[in-house]
Every structure is written in structure tokens, then in C-alpha cells.
Amino acid sequence: MRVLIVPELYRPRDASANATLNDAVTWVREWLRQDPNIHVYWLLPHRGTANYEREDVLADRDRVTLLEADSFMEGTDSEYVFTESGYTEDQLRVIRKRIYEELGYVDVVVDQLRQGREDLLKWLLLLSGHRAEEPKPFDVIVNVHDLMLPFKYATDGYRDSYHRKLEVAHAVLADGCWFKAGLDATELPVFGREFLLETVIEDALDDAVMTESPIDFSRFEERYAKEPGWLHIAGSGWKKKHPELLIEIAEDLHREYGIKTVFTSMDDIPESYTDYPWVEAYPRASWEEYERMLRKGDIAICATEYDTLARTWFEQAASGQVLIVRDEPWVQDCVPDDSPLVVPVEELGNRARWVVEHWDDAVAANQRLIDHVREVRSPERAGQKTLSDMAWRVDEKVDQYADVHRKAGSRRSAVGRAIDRTEPDSIALDELNEAGAKVTRDGEPLLSHEWCSITDLVFALRTRGYHDTGTAGAPVFRRPSDPDSPGRLSGRSQRDVR
Known part of the structure; x- marks a missing residue:
């Protein structure tokens, strides 16, 4: 499983140690400990401007990749207004360069920015080669840190009811929602039902996770x-x-x-x-x-x-x-x-x-x-809850894409033949891509064809029982030693750990 996590702008070496960053670092530390096959991508400001080191975000190890890019309005005297705003061209470019151009991908996005999510979603769909008639290959989870409810941020003249309503709408319309505080989960429907259908809110809250801001004591x-x-x-x-x-x-x-x-x-x-x-x-x-x-x-x-x-x-x-x-x-x-x-x-x-x-x-x-x-x-409890929530989402995608592959077998048969041409127990995506030259009519790698995307390679492997081992760079997939294993993610597909 591969996760892209985007906290708001922060200064981790300040005395406040930014609570949102601390939460995320604690999750990542627990995910790495609890799941030996997870890989985490951080999208953060440059270390030189945000005053942090690689080890502060656990990026000093193989299964964590740091993506550094200029954030919106960074370095200006109005930067504080936009710490939760949308994505810059620099950020979108580094996602393409450090993830997809290395034949990586994302299964889950944990996004804490209040705005700009639609641009990120569009970009990731494009980079993944998503087809309109097929399931989305990843889920976007909104990490609600401090919901702009009517009684909060009352003195911020640059926020108004439009921003409050928009944030609530974005949260309930996302694929998933994580709440740091019970206060926000309780008050969201009270405020949200003034302008949203109650069924929309209920559906979102039914699957919501309370992360409870873990502390490493x-x-x-x-x-x-x-x-x-x-x-x-x-x-x-x-x-x-x-x-x-x-x-x-x-x-x-x-x-x-x-x-x-x-x-x-x-x-x-x-x-x-x-x-x-x-x-x-x-x-x-x-x-x-x-x-x-x-x-x-x-x-x-x-x-x-x-x-x-x-x-x-x-x-x-x-x-x-x-x-x-x-x-x-x-x-x-x-x-x-x-x-x-x-x-x-x-x-x-x-x-x-x-x-x-x-x-x-x-x-x-x-x-x-x-x-x-x-x-x-x-931290262990919070890590288990969040990891379980992500894992069942990926398992659900594997089932959905298994149906897609059955219905479009002719188009994807070349991917299956390429898998058969590789080493049976361990396959790197770049090797699988190159193996396509042996099975395609024009002798070109799989991803050079319009009909093939990185998503096709990933889920073709998963539906055959392979799992991503979480390595840096081009992902390496491995078949479980037990031939009867379904290849699920860390045995954490249950949705009842909340």
C-alpha cells in the first residue's frame, strides 16, 4: 500500500511542534511498524525554508519518500493566510516526478489542506491513467484537524461563512474522513444540515474514523x-x-x-x-x-x-x-x-x-x-485504526479491478502475458513494463501504449495475489509464500477497528 500524506504548512522545530505534523508523524511511525509493506510519500515544503530535517518526518529510511516543493504563497508576508490552501504547480510537478515517473502510484491520499483538493484529485487521476468508466484507483481521505465551525476563527476577517460551508462540503464528499476531535465530528452535522442533505452527512460520518490525536508519551x-x-x-x-x-x-x-x-x-x-x-x-x-x-x-x-x-x-x-x-x-x-x-x-x-x-x-x-x-x-491504537481504514479501501479496489479485468480481458491480456514472462515470485514494475516488449505486437514496453496505465500493472498483479513490498523507487511486488493466500494487505481489511 502506498500513501500520500499532505499536512498543512508547518514549522516542526518550533516550540508548538505543530500538532498536525506530530499526529501525522506518529501515524507514519506506527504504519511502518505495523505493516512491513507500506510506503509513505510526504508532500512538504522545502527543508531549507520550513526548518526541518529528513529524520523529523521519518524520511531517513527506505519506505518513506520526501517530496519537497514550494507551497502556495510561501515566503510572502501573507503566508499565514494560505497555510491550508491549494496546490502549486511546483507541488503537482514533484508528485509526477518523484512518484509516477519512477513508476510509483498512490492508493490513499490523506489531505489536510482546506482548499485545492479538486486540483490534486484531477492531477492524480490523470497521472494514474484513470479511465472514466472504471473505479478510481485511490481514495482521498480528508484529515479534519480543526473544522471551521461557526464558533471558531471568529476574529479572522479573511474567513466567512462561504469558507466554513465549503470545508464541510469537501469533508463529507471525500472518499473518507478522519476526525482528530470528537467536537468536530459532533458539530459538523449540526452546522452542515443547514445547507446539505442529511443523508450525505450521515453516509460520510458512518465511515469516519476518530484518530484522537495520538501522543508518543x-x-x-x-x-x-x-x-x-x-x-x-x-x-x-x-x-x-x-x-x-x-x-x-x-x-x-x-x-x-x-x-x-x-x-x-x-x-x-x-x-x-x-x-x-x-x-x-x-x-x-x-x-x-x-x-x-x-x-x-x-x-x-x-x-x-x-x-x-x-x-x-x-x-x-x-x-x-x-x-x-x-x-x-x-x-x-x-x-x-x-x-x-x-x-x-x-x-x-x-x-x-x-x-x-x-x-x-x-x-x-x-x-x-x-x-x-x-x-x-x-499511538499504537491510532495507527491501527487509520491503517485498517486505508487497508480495507485498497482491498475493495482490488475486488473492483478484478471485475474490470475480467470484463476487459482482451485489452489487458498482454499485461497477464508479461507477468508470466517475469520471475514468478518477485516482480518490479519497471521490469514488468519492459517485459511487455516480448508480448506486444510492436515490441514496445507496456506503458508506451495508450491502452495500458500504471493502474493496470498494479491491479493486474494484485488480482493474481501479489502485494507491494513498499520499496522506494519503482515498486516491487511479491507473491505470498502461501499459495492459498489471497494477497490482502497485512490482514487489516476489517472495517470494525474504529
């Missing part, structure tokens, strides 16, 4: 101080996170208990928050600075109104910072029932005082919270 060391000395306020300063309330609580904790505060932010930090002798601040913090403060802080507070299964606060908690959480619907799946650390917004300050005064009890409650989060946001 092995990266963090849960060590607690003997007594609290630092409050750590991390992440962005967006209004929904109520930074003004956090600084009020910070002032109270310092006045009553001498607790100091450290800020780490992906943004600039207002001087009004940092102009105190007891505040240490790291505006536009690097990942290294953020990690150091994870080890330094003792208390963390989440005051946000809503979020798409946030990472930063739980990374803090997993580092030994007692996490006090505002009680809102979005967080309910992340915390155990009856946790004393989950309180209404008006109680956050008082609960912070309780944490300082009952430190041992607070630490025990935080340990229970982290045990719960480790389970519900397990």
Missing part, C-alpha cells in the same frame, strides 16, 4: 518535584485559551505561595504578561527551550474554551506537571471520570491553590490522568 519523563515551584504556561496566546485568566492565576500563586511562572510560546508574548521579576519568558520558543521548560515546570493549567484534542497540556502533564483542566466537552475523552483536576472555568484559580496545598494528592491525581490519556491517545 515515551518522549516525556514523568518526574515530580517534592513541592511545586513553577507554573508553566505553554502554547499559543490565542484568545480562546484565555491567557489573561492564566496570568491572573499566576499572580495569585506567586502572591500566596511564591510560585514563579515560565512562559513558552510559539508566538510573541505581550510585555504585560512578562514584566514581572518572577516571570521567565521564551517567546517564539524553540523545541529545545520548550523541552527544558517541561522539565522545569510543576503546574500547568488548561483554560481553553475548545480545542481539537490538544497535545501541549498533556505533554506537560506527562513531564510531571500537575495539569488542571477546564471542564468542557472536548476534554471529556482525555480525562478520567471524577478527576479532582477537572473543574469549571471559574474554579481554576481555587483548584490551583488546592494543588499547591495538597501536592501529594494532586500528583496522584495527575498520575491517574496520564494513565488514562496514555490509553485513549495511544
